[in-house]
Amino acid sequence: MAHEVDPLEHERASWKPSSGLAVAETDPVTNPGLPPHRERMTDKDPAALKRAVRTVYILFYLSLAGSIWAIAAYMLFPIEDHSLIAVRDNNLFVGLGIALALLAIGIGAIHWSKAIMSDKEHIEPRHATRGRDTTREGAVAAFAAANEESGFGRRAMIRNSLFAAVIASILPGITLFRGLAPQDVDPVEALSHTMWKQGMRLAHDPSGVPIKASDVTIGSAFHVIPEPLAQLSHADGYLDEKAKAIVLLMRLPLDQLHEADDRKSWSYDGIVAYSKVCTHVGCPVALYEQLTHHLLCPCHQSQFDVSNGAAVIFGPAARPLPQLPIAVDSEGYIVAQSDFHEPVGPSFWERH
Template identity: 75%
Template sequence: MAHEDDTQAVEAYQPSAGLAVPVSDPVQNPGLPPHRARMTDKDPKAEKAAVRTVYTLFYLSAAASIFAVAAYMLFPIEDESFLSIRYNNMFIGLGIAIALLAIGIGAIHWSKALMSDKEHVEHRHATRGSVPTREAAVKAFADANEDSGFGRRKMIRNSLFVALGASILPGLTLFRGLAPMDEDPVHLLNHTMWKEGTRLARDPEGTPIKASEVTLGSAFHVIPEDLASLGHDEGYLEQKAKAIVLLMRLLPEQLIEREERKDWSYDGIVAYSKVCTHVGCPVALYEQQTHHLLCPCHQSQFDVTEEAKVIFGPAARPLPQLPITVDDEGYLVARSDFREPVGPSFWERH
């Protein structure tokens, strides 16, 4: 930093000569206070203490990352109880948060207490890939290495590498939960709680729905009636995620159906899986005038009048249709389970 009443000689680029030569260029102090040496600059013990603090924080980060991985294994959520989900999220999140926070605090303390804190004036010059320019770039890296101490402070450098490497482990571990590896995904998604005779019920009340209650333009979020009585510790969330359905009524003449699907609807009432075939987001928006279903995540659109075929967006296949009819009491019931896997189509390419 240039101090008050000080002048300094700087290097300026001379295009005619093709190299940098020192020229006299007085730089006046703009009014900044004189540079004050830090305690770590004056006291070797303080410097060593700062070094210990930094690498301890980095090793703490590594330990927290390993703790997050351990928490993933110690608090599984296969049973889907709310308590196990809470513990799983809390301890994994706590481990990742401490890991990232320790890296951040350690890096800041390193820069504040140990890296050079002197200010410099750098004059711009024409950009040119000359030999002196390349040499100057190498020197700049060497100076930065010397100022930061990265090359000579082995404990800090090595602990940083350990912390950064360990911070990746929780993310890699969590990828394990994105897909069931012990069972065939297509088989899991090809079977839901729907079966012949299961009544369609409102979500979340579990109240059965009569065909007479479904009016033109209406849309019902539907679950199997049996699901409403299933305990939350017995796979409720998993079963609901696979079985949830959207129910709508159109004029029968508006439906364009293949011959083999003529009996899959009832008097213009159709039921389709609510799980988008792109990445599994909930298809929750129904346009009454156009009879289109919209997925809000990536804007895939499906035409209800034509077997929920894809008319826009990244979805690769139509929404699976649930075959329905009515029972003796007029309640809507399923004819069978879905005839194809529900959810994202990439499961079929597993």
């Protein structure tokens, strides 16, 4: 008598429990091996190999030319007059030079690896990495084999053109750094003097309302500008002057304020004023921790201790924040005793 098999029962029979989980029985997959090697045209035709080599070093020399052009374009199309046409031409031609330099070196490297380097498939077994002599000898042998397969040591035109292209590709970026500084301006002179003068009142930023000493409570912090700055227009250099003169004003308990002997007259009843421009790269130091009396630069996390002359206690900044000497006038307003006694802003080569 024929017996019908339940399909569900048959499926359940093909599963076996393993560690509490049901797994299906399957046949192991055999390793199919590597596909048949197909030779490239450059492997079969010496003339094609020579053309590929010539193409690679021509691309590298094109990259070299692009880098040189980017530097030349930076000088041929100056942006000192700040006109839109000058800025447009400078960005266009410098950008084209850098694009050619990077694109040619990238295409050349890819064509080198695809058409010239060894194209043989191989299997590299995994093994434990150890610092034995045999391991070091094997590493040397691997580098020697890579050099032989790539032809780096034998193909002088490719090697030399690659070195020239890579070195030259860095030069446009270095050249452009010059544009970060004002042209024909002495940085020492530019940063050594700000708007602050003797008797000039400290005012709220940006309203320009003068600040009285009685308004500054313990633990408070005020963003401050010189009072006359609020009357300047952008055409008169408002931003340039503000970038150098911005100040943070804070009041600390007298028993927590540690001042150098030659600066004890620079504060008033625990009220101190420090430049807001970080001495690392010039970011605005805008965060004040009331309990610790620390100022924090949000750009690179430099920290300054206000209770100890704004000394650097953390981060990449190399110098304390410059202090603005202050006093109080007959009407109770906080005024500057003088300008800063040192250049504000980040460190630079010419700085003393």
